[in-house]
Amino acid sequence: MNVRNLTPAHLQACLALDQASLGGLWTTAQWQSELADPRRPGMGLWQADNLVAMASGWLVLDELHITLVAVAPEQRRRGLGRQVLEALLAEARQQGARHATLEVGVTNAAAVALYRSLGFQDAGLRRGYYRNGEDALIQWLRLPPINDAEPGCG
Template identity: 75%
Template sequence: MNVRNYLAALHLTALAPEHLEACLNLDQASLGGLWNRAQWQSELAEQRRPGVGLWQGQQLLALASGWLVVDELHITVVAVDPEQRRRGLGQQVLKALLLEAGQQGALHATLEVSPANTAAVALYRRLGFRDAGVRRGYYRNGEDALIQWLRLSDMNDA
């Protein structure tokens, strides 16, 4: 399958409670099980927690999710199937999430990212995110996190 046909076969949807198993499976494969079942159930059930999934048939290839707090989207997770990385899928779901959040009134977006995750840092920079600080010892392993911010009106068309 060529790239054009591959991309044409993909479809974006809003994540919903019926996507629980697919989210759990992708989380495990991509992030090593960042969230447990109860956390995913909450994420998928709350109206102020928008999420977007990119599917090929019944397989969830990528997702992005966040929390809306007043006029800010706090991006909580971006995950791409390890076998599907470096194809622009993370960018697709993240842009879709940012657009959805903007339609729901968000003016800004923020996230935390490991400085060692160079692919994620590069993705966020392409979309216009900028460093705003560091959270010391943020991750379970004691690693720091970069705090990144984006004013949605400044989003790059990457």
């Protein structure tokens, strides 16, 4: 498996994984915008020619707002979400992000556990945030400066 930046050439793969994993969260037009905008980094984890996990976000000044993490249903509980999310956080740091934020459904125990294991902390609650009326936890993470994370530096 390998991780690489998502590009407009990956539109069909992103649409397919979005549909399989999230029930079609974004439209074709939304995906086209996501994949074309350099301030909206996206990372995909590929197994041969199959996109099995992806994560994307929006960079606003020094903050990464994580908009999506998806893993193919048959590939879940194997650490792929962590792998692609870590790649997205690393890419955002390279582009100058110092913080990351996201919303996650309060009942999505697996995702909440993943985010907390990466250091995200609860910062608030958005009532009725999702289409189904579920509340969302707002979570934040301070990203260490690049030099702090490199062996032998600091």
